[in-house]
């Protein structure tokens with residue numbers, strides 16, 4: 001055990017050396033952070049961010065790690081042992097917030113994350129989600145109080161832990177009053193099984209209803225340069241209420257990296273992108289000017305397309321903590337590097353104005369998935 005700790009410590013220092021150097025013209029750090037490494041024995045390289053307010057807040061790394069793609073919806077499923085080693089290494093690369101859900105698999109993603117993080121449980125924060133019948137999105141929604149309690153007990157087992165740091169309702173269930181959902185999570189918090197409450201894809205009205213019963217720590221909704229709608233309402237509501245905002249699919253499922261093009265193939269049995277409008281060849285070609293702008297900006301500043309896309313999100317508000325998903329240490333290191341970049345005011349305005357000129361083609365969801373968002 002002691003040997004492992006020393007190894008982890010040494011690895012952590014190596015990671016720090018790799019990433020702490022301010023390689024971008026001396027501008028390091030992000031706006032609105034606090035002292036690194038305070039609540040975590042891993043020395044976080046970048047300033048931390050705060051989700052939520054007061055007693056209901058969490059101090060987290062500036063970006064979390066989306067774990068869904070390690071088992072679900074991203075075509076290939078990488079070798080399990082390799083993913084376990086990767087998840088254990090992730091804190092050395094600066095991340096302490098891990099995002100999973102009952103629905104990813106279902107169940108298998110929580111089991112993977114649980115097994116991987118068990119030896120370092122105290123050093124990391126785990127977010128998971130409830131809200132679908134039998135954990136299967138295709139079967140519809142289920143946020144009945146008895147079901148929430150059942151899911152949490154099962155998630156605790158899968159995650160090999162006795163508390164969940166952040167428990168999200170995955171989608172608003174119109175059949176269950178939001179007050180009842182929030183009341184159930186409040187009871188789970190009192191029982192010590194859950195530390196913080198979150199919502200995903202909820203609209204302003206439901207955010208307010210939930211927050212009145214049990215303060216909400218974070219809203220997790222899709223937000224990226226391809227999906228800007230949260231700017232219209234929910235981000236403003238989060239700011240007003242002191243709720244953190246966690247953009248999911250912040251790279252638009254990989255589109256905002258430049259690695260996906262009209263020739264990209266998906267394994268449709270395990271990838272929702274295969275049928276979503278935004279990933280079809282015509283949309284990819286129509287939206288490519290966005291990649292050109294990000295690449296042009298990044299090329300002059302030693303940044304990749306993905307880093308500019310993530311740095312842009314981080315620059316919008318200090319309470320924004322994106323959770324890009326990756327299965328590769330090199331991509332995680334790259335993505336965490338985005339938090340080191342600080343835009344000048346002029347740079348950000350010019351980049352945003354250029355990006356605003358691109359009219360995005362292709363919806364992000366269709367059918368039942370689209371109906372369940374922003375409720």
Ligand SMILES: NC(=O)c1ccc[n+]([C@@H]2O[C@H](COP(=O)([O-])OP(=O)(O)OC[C@H]3O[C@@H](n4cnc5c(N)ncnc54)[C@H](OP(=O)(O)O)[C@@H]3O)[C@@H](O)[C@H]2O)c1
Pocket residue numbers: 065066067068069074099100170200220221247248249250251252253254255257259306323324325326327328330331332334335
């Ligand atoms: N609340 C919700 O309803 C909801 C819905 C969807 C997702 N989520 C959460 O959000 C997380 C991320 O979402 P997402 O996977 O849909 O989209 P994403 O983070 O926008 O994109 C992930 C994709 O981009 C690739 N990628 C990541 N970094 C890269 C880099 N630096 N260079 C090149 N490619 C890169 C990944 O492939 P590699 O593995 O090859 O890096 C993966 O295919 C999920 O894991 C999940 O935790 C939540």
